[in-house]
Amino acid sequence: MNCFRPISRLLILLLAATMAVGNIDASGAKKKQPQRTMKTVRNEQQAERKSIKEATRKLDENTRRTEQNLSRLNLLDGEIRDKQIEIDRLRRSIDTIDGHIRQAADSARWLDGQLILLKKNYSAALRKMQGTYRNTSLLSFLFSSKSFSEAVARYRYLREFSTWRKRKLNEIEQASIMVRDQQQRLGSLNNGRRATLSELSGAESLLKEKRDETGRVVDQLKKEGSALKAAIAKKQQRIKKLDSELDRMIVAEQKRQERLRQEEAKRKQQQQRKEAQARSQKKSSSKTTSSPSEKSSSKAPYKKAAQQTGLAAADRTLSGGFESNKGRLLFPVRGTYTIVRGYGRTTHPDLPDVVTDNPGIDIASTAGAKARSIFEGTVSGVFAQDGFNKVVMIRHGSYISIYANLSSINVKVGDRVKANQDLGVISVDPQQGNRPVLHFELRRERQKLNPLQWVK
Numbered sequence: 001m002n003c004f005r006p007i008s009r010l011l012i013l014l015l016a017a018t019m020a021v022g023n024i025d026a027s028g029a030k031k032k033q034p035q036r037t038m039k040t041v042r043n044e045q046q047a048e049r050k051s052i053k054e055a056t057r058k059l060d061e062n063t064r065r066t067e068q069n070l071s072r073l074n075l076l077d078g079e080i081r082d083k084q085i086e087i088d089r090l091r092r093s094i095d096t097i098d099g100h101i102r103q104a105a106d107s108a109r110w111l112d113g114q115l116i117l118l119k120k121n122y123s124a125a126l127r128k129m130q131g132t133y134r135n136t137s138l139l140s141f142l143f144s145s146k147s148f149s150e151a152v153a154r155y156r157y158l159r160e161f162s163t164w165r166k167r168k169l170n171e172i173e174q175a176s177i178m179v180r181d182q183q184q185r186l187g188s189l190n191n192g193r194r195a196t197l198s199e200l201s202g203a204e205s206l207l208k209e210k211r212d213e214t215g216r217v218v219d220q221l222k223k224e225g226s227a228l229k230a231a232i233a234k235k236q237q238r239i240k241k242l243d244s245e246l247d248r249m250i251v252a253e254q255k256r257q258e259r260l261r262q263e264e265a266k267r268k269q270q271q272q273r274k275e276a277q278a279r280s281q282k283k284s285s286s287k288t289t290s291s292p293s294e295k296s297s298s299k300a301p302y303k304k305a306a307q308q309t310g311l312a313a314a315d316r317t318l319s320g321g322f323e324s325n326k327g328r329l330l331f332p333v334r335g336t337y338t339i340v341r342g343y344g345r346t347t348h349p350d351l352p353d354v355v356t357d358n359p360g361i362d363i364a365s366t367a368g369a370k371a372r373s374i375f376e377g378t379v380s381g382v383f384a385q386d387g388f389n390k391v392v393m394i395r396h397g398s399y400i401s402i403y404a405n406l407s408s409i410n411v412k413v414g415d416r417v418k419a420n421q422d423l424g425v426i427s428v429d430p431q432q433g434n435r436p437v438l439h440f441e442l443r444r445e446r447q448k449l450n451p452l453q454w455v456k
Contacts, residue, residue, distance in 0.1 A: 066224045066231040069217050070354070071340075071429065075364060076214045077348075078338040083207045090200040097193045104189060108182040115175040122168045218350045232354060238387035242439075243359055246402060249381045249393065250446055319397025322375055329374045329455045330419055332403060332440045333426070338364045340437065343450045359448045360402065360441030364429075369436045371403040371423045374455055379415045388439060389427045404439035405429070 221228050341362035348354040373394055381393035388404040409424035426436035442451045
């Protein structure tokens, strides 16, 4: 180890000489180091702060742009699903119209054939009749009879022929009307088919535009890398905070309800005890002692009252009504809407890094849209939450519906609400093209449920 010490000293001397040479100019004079003043230090600090602020601004702007792109992607995905459903409906409608057109065309051909046959038979009958009385007049045909009975027979024949002729003319007229009606129906069906085809073509063009735009948004999101991950993490963090707050409120409400039930049970026990004491005193005035059976019967109500647990009768009734309407409950918004984010954990097919876990559904609606109660119940919570504006919770027995992202509300805690009652105005989302977007959840106490299995 000692043999390396001279070499280490030599390296140190060479390094010192190099540093000394760096401080000497071409004339051999030593360079003067610039003197740092307080002002210089302050300017450097300001420049550093400005640089950090600018970097933070760019990062925030990039994150906001990424959030907008993610929201736009969700909206496009929802609109594409809706448009595909519309296209499938239009195609089924065209298939149905084609079936009706085939039936109408077959019916028109058959009716036209029947009309031709009626006219042919009628013409043949007229020709035969003309041959019978050889172009003579009707009176000559009658008076040329050889006997009175023949004249009566000829008269009856002429009358029956006239009736038959009128009937055949009426049949021909009715057949003509049916042919015209069937032809008009056929024309109407063809017009409807052309209109549906035009609508289908427009829907397919719009679908292609949205898919092209989706591709551009996906390409942009793929380039944003870390900003994309940060935006997803921020969104999930907001959802987690809302989830925690909802859990906290539900637990607090459960404790409060349990305390109220216990207090009510205690009050009933005290009331029963007082009534029992009053009965006992009344009996003691007529009897000095009471039988053992009477004592045991007086204690029975206490035991029964102590065993009362679970939901109150009204809550049990409301829960039963809610459960029986599964799949038929009102949708939380009126009019047209688009589900921009579904329930549960999903991975975007084009962006493997975009994995979201949604405890409810996000619904984009039209301007001025309001949230409405899906079923009767009691408002159990109203609060504000970062990223979700105002939130309303409604209890339906053991079930709870949650309406988040409201800009204004019409109810307060404790209010009884009816099904279809307006709860508040849905806040617009700039990241969703300024469309109102409602975040809706459904729970059985703290257990999360898929709302799409309950509402329609």
